[in-house]
Amino acid sequence: GENVEQHPSTLSVQEGDSAVIKCTYSDSASNYFPWYKQELGKRPQLIIDIRSNVGEKKDQRIAVTLNKTAKHFSLHITETQPEDSAVYFCAAPYSGGGADGLTFGKGTHLIIQP
Amino acid sequence: KAGVTQTPRYLIKTRGQQVTLSCSPISGHRSVSWYQQTPGQGLQFLFEYFSETQRNKGNFPGRFSGRQFSNSRSEMNVSTLELGDSALYLCASGRGQETQYFGPGTRLLVL
Numbered sequence: 001g002e003n004v005e006q007h008p009s010t011l012s013v014q015e016g017d018s019a020v021i022k023c024t025y026s027d028s029a030s031n032y033f034p035w036y037k038q039e040l041g042k043r044p045q046l047i048i049d050i051r052s053n054v055g056e057k058k059d060q061r062i063a064v065t066l067n068k069t070a071k072h073f074s075l076h077i078t079e080t081q082p083e084d085s086a087v088y089f090c091a092a093p094y095s096g097g098g099a100d101g102l103t104f105g106k107g108t109h110l111i112i113q114p
Numbered sequence: 115k116a117g118v119t120q121t122p123r124y125l126i127k128t129r130g131q132q133v134t135l136s137c138s139p140i141s142g143h144r145s146v147s148w149y150q151q152t153p154g155q156g157l158q159f160l161f162e163y164f165s166e167t168q169r170n171k172g173n174f175p176g177r178f179s180g181r182q183f184s185n186s187r188s189e190m191n192v193s194t195l196e197l198g199d200s201a202l203y204l205c206a207s208g209r210g211q212e213t214q215y216f217g218p219g220t221r222l223l224v225l
Contacts, residue, residue: 001159001172032212043204043216044157093212094159094170100145100208101162101170 001094002027006105014113019080021108023090024072030092033066033073034102039086047088048075077110085112115141118207118217126223132193135220139186139207145169146188147214148180151202163188164210192222200224 003026013019025033034049050057050064050073057064061080066073077084087109091102119138127133139146147170148160159172163182180190186207192199202221206214 034213036216043218046213046215049213089157094162094172100164100206100210100212100214101147101159101172102149102212102214103159104149104157106156 002030002092002103004090004092004103004105006090006108008108009106010109010111012111012113013080015080015082017080019075019077019084019110021075021088021090021110022072023074023092023105024070025092025103026071027092028068028071032093033064034091035064035075036089036091036104037086038089038107044089080110080112082112082114085110118205118215120203120205120217120220122220123218124221124223126225127195128225129195129197131195132191133195133222134189134191135203135205135222137188137190137205137207137217139188139205140215143207143209143215144186145208145210145214146182146186147206147208148188148190149204149206150174151204151219152200157204160190195224197224 006023031052036044037047038044063076087107090105094101145164147162162170166182177193182188202219204219206216208214
């Protein structure tokens with residue numbers, strides 16, 4: 001199955017600054033890349049996703065970029081706020097696409113410092 | 115529209131027992147995936163069902179099995195429980211086009 005690497009494992013930023021989380025994947029057939037946010041004791045929540053036919057997607061303060069040649073994608077959060085504190089997971093299709101089921105990165109614990 | 119629901123929410127079992135967990139997807143969703151979440155291994159894919167057929171399977175032993183019913187509800191079963199099976203078990207539903215929405219999970223503790 002697919003292999004997803006995520007960095008950093010912990011990221012601490014000042015409130016109002018930007019945060020960037022990076023992921024790489026191994027299967028060149030993968031064509032769908034979601035990002036999930038998980039707050040303590042809660043379920044993972046889909047915050048944004050991107051498909052391989054676009055290079056960037058934005059939703060208010062959140063953006064995702066995809067570089068298919070290099071097989072990496074990144075999450076960008078601008079103007080961070082205290083409620084952005086959570087664990088963020090990137091993912092890619094477990095078997096390269098065509099069926100649901102995701103391989104997740106190990107997660108990034110984002111800490112927003114007041 | 116109601117979200118993904120899972121029952122039970124908490125479960126305590128002893129080694130050697132078996133357990134069955136249930137997942138009801140969002141109305142209209144035909145795909146259900148199951149994941150195991152632990153502090154050490156993170157979120158790991160177990161299997162995925164679409165229209166009652168297993169389409170995809172992760173790297174877990176045969177003690178882990180699942181099924182899906184005609185109404186898209188899904189169950190997963192773990193037989194001969196081991197201490198290492200203690201985890202949060204999450205299911206996610208979708209339309210079969212990869213976008214998935216998670217349920218609240220079932221927290222299993224094996225003693």
